[in-house]
Amino acid sequence: MDRTALPVKLQPSTLRPFAYRILSKKHGLNVQTDALKILTETISARFGYDWKNQNSQSLLEDIAKLWKSQDRGLFIDGQGLNQVLKDISGKNEPVLAERSDTLADVGAANDQEIDWKDFFKVITPPQQPNYRFDRQRKQFSLEKPTSLSDAVTTNISYFNNRYHLLADRLSRNENFQKSSLASFSTTTVQSTEITLIKNVLGRDGSKFILFGLLSKNANGDYILEDATDHIELNLSQAHKTEGSYYCSGMFVVVEGIYSASGGTLSSANLIGGCFHVSHIGQPPAERRDLSLENFGNLDFVGINSDTSTRLNKTLKKRLISMEKSHVDHKIVFLGANCFLDDSRVLEGLKKLFSTFERDIVDGEKAPLAIVMYGSFISGPMTATSTSISTISNSESYKNNFDEFTSILSKFKYLIQDTKFVMIPGPNDPWQATYSLGSSNLNALPQQPIPSLFASRLERLLPKGNLILAFNPSRLCYLSQEIVMLRDDITPKLKRNDIVFNHDLELEKLRLNRDIEREASGGTITLDTIDTSEQHVSTKVKQARKLVKTLLDQGTLQPFLRDLRLIDTTYDYALRIEPLPSAIVLNDSTFENFDVTYNGTRVVNVGPLTSSTKRINYMEYYPSKKRFVVKEVHY
Structure with missing residues (x-):
């Protein structure tokens, strides 16, 4: 017969050395304050006066193993700990502290027979979990379903959420790492790290790579906006990365030189001057x-399970x-x-x-x-x-x-x-x-x-x-x-695609080449063949352009x-x-x-x-x- 544990209310300061010995010293994990509080309440409720026994140590071992197996990072936070405890408890089974390996519990579901019909569903937005990107933790967190009363908050955070998610993706891209030696547009050895707009102030004549939302200001001039500020863009000399659309409302990566003069707006609260863009491109997509x-x-x-949020x-x-x-x-x-x-x-x-x-x-x-x-x-x-x-x-x-x-x-x-x-x-x-x-x-x-x-x-x-x-x-x-x-998204992209001066110059060259070809009686020579351009049908080009734009933008x-x-x-x-x-x-x-x-x-x-x-x-x-x-x- 199991012995009933006498109730006790532990304090986080009492449990801290015990948790540190197992979670931090042994497994290399750092327990945040909110997680320590949840852990204290859990151990108090489950093990009571006998909280230092083998079962409580096994629970901490299970938490550490499952946390690391789910790649949750080095910092144990409250929200993540709640989910791990939920995964450990499973389908109303006894606490896994009484067992030696939590991963066996995770695999228990795998021993069951799978019916493909259980994994064939149409998921509508109300049924889809509302995951929001947490820019502090660099992870997604599950939010409660939104309602009409949340409309103001969601409207404000819509572009912010997109920005931080794409910025996080760029931070993992090897082309934008500090150690990278290849420039965004050339092979010159220089940093390709993305700079925040607020950090260009006072660095007149310096070259930067910026990332942000492309839109227009009150004067109809293009601006780039990130989480810190916005700056006016001069696109007259910009060369775009081919194969994408560029419209207001898209997040883009631009390379160029900051000039303290030349902007049309001046305010103490805004970064003055202008950013002269030499190259503009999309934030590269990442494989699934x-x-x-x-x-x-x-x-x-x-679709995976009602008891776990992870695949x-x-x-x-x-x-x-x-x-x-x-x-x-x-x-x-x-x-x-x-x-x-x-x-x-x-x-x-x-x-x-x-x-x-x-x-x-x-x-x-x-x-x-x-x-x-x-x-x-x-x-x-x-x-x-x-x-x-x-x-x-x-x-x-x-x-x-x-x-x-x-x-x-x-x-x-x-x-x-x-x-x-x-x-x-x-x-x-x-x-x-x-x-x-x-x-x-x-x-x-x-x-x-x-x-x-x-x-x-x-x-x-x-x-x-x-x-x-x-x-x-x-x-x-x-x-x-x-x-x-x-x-019908294609016409909208075509109507709002920015036409750069460089595009017009290329179009003039193509037009002149066609005129010369007609003047020569339609004779095709080696000089009239553009070997730098991949010869694919217009339909395929436009299809690739549409697909690349949507997937790079992540929406x-x-x-x-x-x-x-x-x-x-x-x-x-x-x-x-x-x-x-x-x-x-x-x-x-x-x-x-x-x-x-x-x-x-x-x-x-x-x-x-x-x-x-x-x-x-x-x-x-x-x-x-x-x-x-x-x-x-x-």
């Missing part, structure tokens, strides 16, 4: 595996192995603008579904999911009545879904096992009632289509097989994280608020840092493409229909991480 390792393998989508490496290996074994699994992504009020679209969908149904009858496995992208109506869904009848637009919208349900009901094998995911577009309710489909007024993340419009469809499908998702949402399949976004919307409204309640859903396994864009203004950058696969499906009576879609095979472009003629 490196970022996850740096942040302690946090489970950023919350178990052994479990991850098992999930990857399981992915490769399910070679028949596939996910279908349809093109954008699935207008259910268009008879041609309905005809095309009927042909597509009949193709899937026939394949299932022939022995193929049904798609795990069919992801459909809005808008699901050709015009903005407003509260006014239609011009041809007294039926309200909302009722007409519901009728469109009912008609789609009638078509889908004819394919009994398809609807039996396939999930249908619907991601809204700019014309869908309720956002379209005030934005009227305008991209500048559409806020992201966008709320899902109200379930009242799809009630009949929901009754048709098995429970849980209809998912009315946010835009964007994440689809998790075993170890893979796939971001799904519906946004799906790298704009100021006057270009794109952001619902900062769920701004973490727009973050792509760490990078996901894949991103499925649906930009209806751009052709389909498939580009890989820093290990992340980014594809664009393009519009659903075309003038040639064709349905465009992609099939994704997770076992091979391969997208296949498909089309069905109707």
Whole structure:
């Protein structure tokens, strides 16, 4: 029979030597004040008067082992300690201080049988854990779900959070280390360390590398802003790193010379003068595996477990192995603008579904999911009545879904096992009632289509097989994280891309070269071939440019608020840092493409229909991480 410990209330000063001997002297960890207080309360409650026994020592050993195995750093803080104690306690089991190895408890879950269906989910922003980057600890911390009352705070911190996260990424990049010998733009031996803007004051004529938010001041001049100050930029001689867009609202790295004179603004509270930029570039993205390792393998989508916030490496290996074994699994992504009020679209969908149904009858496995992208109506869904009848637009919208349900009901094998995911577009309710489909007024993340419009469809499908998702949402399949976004982002990037003087000079050279070629009768000589430029199609160039910009910026919307409204309640859903396994864009203004950058696969499906009576879609095979472009003629 276990002996009941007499209660005692220890003081942190009493426990400090005991904790120091095990945690600090033996394991090299430093216990902060808030963590020591939590540790004191825990040991008092669990072991009471007999707190110096072997069990309490084992608990400290377990804490140290688990802390180091999770790569939490050298400093034990209160928040991290709470999570470690939660992991140790596990699933209401006895305290692991009575056992010799905490890692056995972590591995216990790995001995259980894994069902792939438990790791196949669509994660919407409310379901996604709200991780915020802590610039002091250089780690993410789990915050409580935000509400409308937090809107002011989240709006203020939106760009600050982005800045500190990107600055932390740059601090790990070898090109911006103090010991680096290569310059950002040349091979001259000099420091490539990023300087804070406040530190350029009084150093007239010196060369620096700065990092910050690119925007404009009240006079319409470009400025760069970091956490310490902002400074006016002179971009007249700037050379950009090719292959990216540069717009206001993006965080950029600039190299140049500070001049104490030349600025248009003067104030005692501002750094005067001007920074003459010679080179401008994007903050380089970091591979997914490196970022996850740096942040302690946090489970950023919350799919791993209800009892742990971190990805178990052994479990991850098992999930990857399981992915490769399910070679028949596939996910279908349809093109954008699935207008259910268009008879041609309905005809095309009927042909597509009949193709899937026939394949299932022939022995193929049904798609795990069919992801459909809005808008699901050709015009903005407003509260006014239609011009041809007294039926309200909302009722007409519901009728469109009912008609789609009638078509889908004819394919009994398809609807039996396939999930249908619907991601809204700019014309869908309720956002379209005030934005009227305008991209500048559409806020992201966008709320899902109200379930009242799809009630009949929901009754048709098995429970849980209809998912009315946010835009964007994440689809998790075993170890893979796939971001799904519906946004015509390419035109916005093109319209707001900064045109540098150097770009104009290059364009003049190309134009003169074309004129000379025409004058020579179209004859191509060695002199007319530009060997310095990689000859790829315009489509591929623009696709790479789009992908690199988004992934380098670490967000799906790298704009100021006057270009794109952001619902900062769920701004973490727009973050792509760490990078996901894949991103499925649906930009209806751009052709389909498939580009890989820093290990992340980014594809664009393009519009659903075309003038040639064709349905465009992609099939994704997770076992091979391969997208296949498909089309069905109707």
